[in-house]
Amino acid sequence: MDIRKYDKGLFIENAVDFEPEHIFECGQCFRWNRFENGYIGIAAGRVAYVYKKDDNVYIEGGKEEDIEFWRKYFDLDRDYGKIKERLKEDEVLNEAVEHGYGIRILKQEPFETLISFIISANNRIPMIKKAVDNISKRFGKKIIFKDMEFYSFPSLEELKEASVDELEKCGTGFRAVYIYEAVNRILKENISLDEIMTLDTDAAQERLLEFKGVGPKVADCVLLFSMQKYDAFPVDVWVKRIMQKFYLAPDVSLKRIREFGRQRFGDLAGFAQQYLFYYARENRV
DNA sequence: TCCCAGGACTACT
DNA sequence: AGTAGTCCTGGG
Numbered sequence: 001m002d003i004r005k006y007d008k009g010l011f012i013e014n015a016v017d018f019e020p021e022h023i024f025e026c027g028q029c030f031r032w033n034r035f036e037n038g039y040i041g042i043a044a045g046r047v048a049y050v051y052k053k054d055d056n057v058y059i060e061g062g063k064e065e066d067i068e069f070w071r072k073y074f075d076l077d078r079d080y081g082k083i084k085e086r087l088k089e090d091e092v093l094n095e096a097v098e099h100g101y102g103i104r105i106l107k108q109e110p111f112e113t114l115i116s117f118i119i120s121a122n123n124r125i126p127m128i129k130k131a132v133d134n135i136s137k138r139f140g141k142k143i144i145f146k147d148m149e150f151y152s153f154p155s156l157e158e159l160k161e162a163s164v165d166e167l168e169k170c171g172t173g174f175r176a177v178y179i180y181e182a183v184n185r186i187l188k189e190n191i192s193l194d195e196i197m198t199l200d201t202d203a204a205q206e207r208l209l210e211f212k213g214v215g216p217k218v219a220d221c222v223l224l225f226s227m228q229k230y231d232a233f234p235v236d237v238w239v240k241r242i243m244q245k246f247y248l249a250p251d252v253s254l255k256r257i258r259e260f261g262r263q264r265f266g267d268l269a270g271f272a273q274q275y276l277f278y279y280a281r282e283n284r285v
Numbered sequence: 286t287c288c289c290a291g292g293a294c295t296a297c298t
Numbered sequence: 299a300g301t302a303g304t305c306c307t308g309g310g
Binding site for chain 2: 299300301302303304305306307308309310
Binding site for chain 2: 120121122123124125127174175178212213214215216217218236237254
C-alpha cells in the first residue's frame, strides 16, 4: 500500500484490511478519539485526522516527511489478508475476523506503551484515556491542529520531572507509584527498552515483569503493541471470557489461557488476540 | 449508600 | 505452584 501526498495531508490509495474504527477500538491505543467521519489523535508527537472514504484512507495533517513514520505506525507492509486467511481456519476466529476485518496492530512507542498499560491495570478504557491525556497535558508538548490543542505523550526525560503526587493528580490512582518507579528505574539502571525489544518474547517478557505494576497481561500488551512480538497473547477479562466460552473450561486460570492461546495460534497469537478482543467486546460476550 | 468493573501486589499456603 | 484480600475511580 502506497502513501501519497494531497493538499491536506497524506492518503493511502486503495487501503485494504484497514478500518479506522477497528484499529482504534480494539484496545491497543488510548490517544485516538472519534471525530467527524473518523478518528483524531496523536502518535509520536504527530497529530492527524484519520478517516476512510471510498477505498482510500486519509491521514489529514500528515506531513510528507512523515510518510515512512505512518507507513510503519499503521504496519502497512504486512499482508493482513494472508493472516486472516490462516486464522479463519479456526471456527471462532472466522467469526471474530468477520467483525474486526479492518484491524491492524499499530507499532507504538515502547515507553508510552509501557506507562499507558501500567495505567490500564484494573482500570477501564475511558479512565485510562483520561489519565494518559492528563499526563500528556501536564508533561508533554502542545501541538495545535484544526484550532484544537493536542499534547504529545512525554518522553522519559520529560516524565522524570513528575512526582508521585502529580501523577496521582492525573487520575492514575494507586498506579502513580508504579509509574514513578518505572521512570526512575529506567533512568537509574540505564534500562533500554529498545534493547529489551531485541530479545525473544519470553526473555523480553521476563525483563518487563521486573517493573512494579507490570504483570503478565501488561507485559504482553507492551510486547505486542510496541515491540512487534506477535506471538504474545495478552489475556484481559474479555479475552478470558471468550476463551473460556469457546475453547476452555469456565474455571481455567489466566496463565493456562495464555499458554493455550500461544500454543494454538503460534506466531499469529497476537493477531488472534486482537480479533477475539474486539469481537468479545463488541458482542458483550 | 452500596456495588461493580478492571490486573497486579502482598502475604499467605 | 496457586490463591484471598487489597489497591483507585467513576458510573449504575
